[in-house]
Amino acid sequence: MNESSEVRNVMVVVRKAPHGTIYVQEALEVMLIVAAYSMNISVVFLDDGVYALKKGQDTSELGSKPFMSAFRALVDWEIEHVYVDRDALKNRGINENELTEIGEDENTGEPVHPQVLSHKEIYKLMQEQHTILSF
Amino acid sequence: MKLSVVVLEGPYTHEASDSAYNLIQAALKKGHEINGVFFYHDGVYNVTKFMEPPQDDRHISRRWMELGEKGIDIVVCIAAGLRRGIVDKIQTSNVRISGLGQLAKMILESDRVIVFGD
Amino acid sequence: MGYLGSEDIVLLIEDGVYAAAAGTVKSGLIEKLLEQNEVYALQADIKARGLEQLIKKVKITDYEGFVDLIEQHTPQSWL
Numbered sequence: 001m002n003e004s005s006e007v008r009n010v011m012v013v014v015r016k017a018p019h020g021t022i023y024v025q026e027a028l029e030v031m032l033i034v035a036a037y038s039m040n041i042s043v044v045f046l047d048d049g050v051y052a053l054k055k056g057q058d059t060s061e062l063g064s065k066p067f068m069s070a071f072r073a074l075v076d077w078e079i080e081h082v083y084v085d086r087d088a089l090k091n092r093g094i095n096e097n098e099l100t101e102i103g104e105d106e107n108t109g110e111p112v113h114p115q116v117l118s119h120k121e122i123y124k125l126m127q128e129q130h131t132i133l134s135f
Numbered sequence: 136m137k138l139s140v141v142v143l144e145g146p147y148t149h150e151a152s153d154s155a156y157n158l159i160q161a162a163l164k165k166g167h168e169i170n171g172v173f174f175y176h177d178g179v180y181n182v183t184k185f186m187e188p189p190q191d192d193r194h195i196s197r198r199w200m201e202l203g204e205k206g207i208d209i210v211v212c213i214a215a216g217l218r219r220g221i222v223d224k225i226q227t228s229n230v231r232i233s234g235l236g237q238l239a240k241m242i243l244e245s246d247r248v249i250v251f252g253d
Numbered sequence: 254m255g256y257l258g259s260e261d262i263v264l265l266i267e268d269g270v271y272a273a274a275a276g277t278v279k280s281g282l283i284e285k286l287l288e289q290n291e292v293y294a295l296q297a298d299i300k301a302r303g304l305e306q307l308i309k310k311v312k313i314t315d316y317e318g319f320v321d322l323i324e325q326h327t328p329q330s331w332l
Contacts, residue, residue: 010242015332026176029214030235037239046256087255119255126256131248132329135143135176136324143332150267150298157297161316167324247323250330 008130010039014049015134018068019059024052025067027135032070034133035078042081042129043074044122045114050088053099053114068100075103075112082114085122138162139170139241143252145180146195147188151251152181156198158249159207170245171208172199173238176252179216182209184227196227203229210237254282257290264314264322265294273299275306283308295319 012031018024034041045053052068059066074082082102089096101111117125126132140159144151159169174181186196203209209230211221216232223232242248257263263286265273272283273294286292293314294307307313314322322328 008242013329022176026215030175030238033235033239034242037236037243039239039242123256123258126329127258129327131242131245132327133141133248134250134252134330134332138323154266157316158319162320165317165320167320247328249323249328250332252330252332 008039009042009128010034011042011044011126011129011132013132013134014043014045014052015047017048017051018057019062019064023135024049025065027133028067028070030133030135031074031079032077040081041079042083042125043079044083044085044125045088046085046122047088048092050084050092050094053084053102054094055098055100071100071102073103075105080112083117083122083125084114086116086118089116136162136246137168137170137244139173139245139248141173141175141238141248141250141252142178142181143176143250145177146186148177149253151253152178152195153193155251156195156202158251159202169202169207171210171237171241172202173241174209174211175215175238177219179211179219179221182211182227182230183221183225185225186227200227200229210241212238254286257286259289261290262322262326263290263292264319265292265311266298266319267295268298270294270298270302270304273307273311274304275308280308283311287311293318293322 012027014024014027016023031043053071057068096116099114101113103112105112140155142152142155146152182196182199188194199209211230211232213232213234287310293312296313296315
């Protein structure tokens with residue numbers, strides 16, 4: 001079986017919407033740690049998880065911590081492979097341009113956005129993972 | 136196989152803790168190694184020492200404590216724990232509180248990681 | 254279901270086993286799935302819920318079988 005000297009491909013799958021439950025917020029904390037341990041991390045937003053990347057979220061009237069601002073800096077935390085399911089967006093009436101940026105390209109300074117993929121493309125990525133963490 | 140198990144939900148309310156425990160027992164019976172158990176989200180509620188279920192029902196924190204006694208690393212996430220008021224002094228014995236880095240280590244050291252949640 | 258390849262196996266556990274019950278409005282989904290994939294249901298959860306009539310071709314496995322499936326495949330929990 002696998003030796004831990006290989007870089008592990010680890011995928012975090014987010015399928016739940018933010019704020020109504022803590023799953024998205026605590027999944028984010030896991031993403032940051034996995035990236036810090038030099039694993040090859042991908043994050044995939046499916047189903048209601050796509051709501052987590054919507055621009056313009058403001059939790060001030062809820063009184064809860066605006067954790068989602070961390071999504072705008074994922075690239076700074078070495079999390080670049082961020083994917084969103086195309087059908088999930090469509091089914092929820094969300095346009096790709098409504099998605100938050102996840103950081104800036106370190107060379108060009110251009111904003112980086114999550115990649116929108118089809119089911120099949122996401123499935124292919126899942127095949128490459130050593131571990132898939134669902135929240 | 137070296138297996139790590141992640142439990143994301145609290146005891147009794149969700150079946151996750153039972154499914155995880157039963158799976159671990161089956162894996163041990165088959166001679167596999169449990170690299171560790173990591174409690175996250177409400178899973179951190181699984182190992183408090185003041186749990187008092189009815190006499191004729193399973194005692195969930197005691198079960199985890201007994202697995203811990205066998206040498207299995209039972210870990211409660213400190214961030215998720217503190218947020219929910221789960222601190223050292225209310226933990227049952229043979230479990231420990233540690234950071235998310237421990238989950239990362241479990242992933243690095245295991246052949247398989249399985250998540251039980253809702 | 255859009256994320257399954259033909260080599261993948263589906264294991265139903267906990268309340269997921271209700272999907273294996275025959276004669277529900279959703280049974281067609283599992284029947285469709287079975288055209289391409291093996292589907293298992295966890296015995297302990299089936300028994301607990303008193304499900305007697307399962308969709309044909311859904312296989313029953315116990316926790317030891319669950320362990321074997323994990324050993325043979327990378328597990329992904331669909332929560």
